[in-house]
Amino acid sequence: MADSNAVPPPRGMERGDRALGGRQLAAMLPDPVGARPAYRHLARAIGALILDGRIALHVRLPAERELAAALNTSRATVTAVYDLLRERGYAHSRQGSGTWTDLPEGRRPNGVNRLLGTADTAIDLARAAPGLPGQALVDALAQVAPRLADHAHTPGYHPYGLPELRAAVAERFTRRGLATVPEQILVTSGAQHALTLVLGLLCRPGDRVVAENPSYPNALDALRRARLRTVPVPVTDTGWDLDVVESAFRQAVPRLAYLIPDFHNPTGCLMPDQERARLLRAARRSGTWLVVDETLADLALDVPAPPPLASRAAPGDAGQVITVGSMSKTHWAGLRIGWLRAPARLVTELAGQRVATDMGGSVLDQLLALTLLARAGELLPPRLEQLREQRAALAAALTEHLPRWTWRLPPGGLSLWVDLGEPVAPALAERARDYGVRIEGGGAFATDPGVFEQRLRIPYTTPPDTLREAVRRMAAALADGPSPKPADRRPHWIA
Secondary structure (H helix, E strand, O other): OOOOEEEEEOOOOOOOEEEHHHHHHHOOOOOOOOOOOHHHHHHHHHHHHHHOOOOOOOOOOHHHHEEEEEEEEOHHHHHHHHHHHHOOOOOEEOOOEEEEEEHHHHHHHOOOOOOOOOOOOOOOOOOOOOOOOHHHHHHHHHHHHHHHHHHOOOOOOOOOOOOHHHHHHHHHHHHHOOOOHHHEEEEEEHHHHHHHHHHHHHOOOOOOOEEOOOOOHEEEEEEOOOOOOOEEEEEEEEEOOHHHHHHOOOOOOOOEEEEOOOOOOOOOOOOOHHHHHHHHHHHHOOOEEEEEEEOOOEEOOOOOOOOOHHHHHHOOHHHHEEEEEEEEHHHHHHHHEEEEEEEEHHHHHHHHHHHOOOOOOOOOHHHHHHHHHHHHHHHHHHHHHHHHHHHHHHHHHHHHHHOEEEEOOOOOOOOEEOOOOOOHHHHHHHHHHHHEHHHHHHOHHOOOOOOOOOEEEOOOOHHHHHHHHHHHHHHHHHHHHHHHHOOOOOEEEEE
């Protein structure tokens, strides 16, 4: 029986714009044959899918009759499943509105803010951002000094970005298979800045936006601050389910979709070429803008670097794709140089919006970026080899010290998305601070609070010896007991 006192679905969800079909849910569930009682087996599996983020929160579950037909079981069994989900807090119902996914009250987070604290001696695994070799920066500064003097007699304001840098970024896209002219490039203060500009221009509060679950935490924060309604699509260890993605586009008709198809953060997955074509077709049918984050695209460790997703678009469809990128992961986040590629008309509008808060980036940083991009063929290969060595060291240390944890070795990117086997990541992250390791539980990467509590993102951006020591400390913290003492925790950003 439906619980008349249950919390109703969020505003805007009553119409069923986030609904899960019977066949869709049945395909995600294990075969209940032989499991006794079957209803407990199915309820436990659905609860696990919600905790793992594969079923989003505030999604309407299939009607009992529909799911019973899809599972080839009795309606009474499905009724018992839903009753148990409600009893355990994984669902709530209201007469005439259906049954909606939820989380038990005890799993709701306390809303800790992530702000940058002062530096300390902890090993920092919260930020997946490598440093720049010192000599490379010294050499680049020596090259830049004469060029900077040439610019000193000008006002120095470049809302679109330094013309030379716009041309270099456009040429980079062209070399990778997507013909681009400088008028299609806007230089920004990082990819996050680019995303914020796009959201401010194209979206209004209440608009629906598709986002992967899990995804980059700072991008998710930008969506929340813009008061957008997130439509999550799961990314699992094996990648994207394009049937689910297409269904989300079809049902929600989102204004925009923010996606990381290239060595996805945090899972490391690379979207296959045929799925990119399907994604583009789905966006075209729903009239959705695609914001594609390529920040990690060059960090290809075991496969060739992928071409831009927009290069797969049919004639005319590339105009719906906005590509954002950055030097933060390939070079150094301290430069604060990023960019976006979009139709020239849209770039003009975005530059106009930018001027309201930011007259343009630092000329010095842009000249440094120009010099470093010109040396990419020299600087990137040793960076990739270093990441391979660090990834191997992290994997070996986890195997030695935490053999129950599981992960898939990603073909690129900067981190492992580790399954701890039980929802202890928040407690472990708190306790690890007492052992000198700063790391975030998987919940920080979730579109909805309370999921991915069995996950950690562990970057391999520090030296092998540091990674081995961090894993040793986490193993000691895990062995310290199930309930950590409350920590006086300084919040911080995740990168």
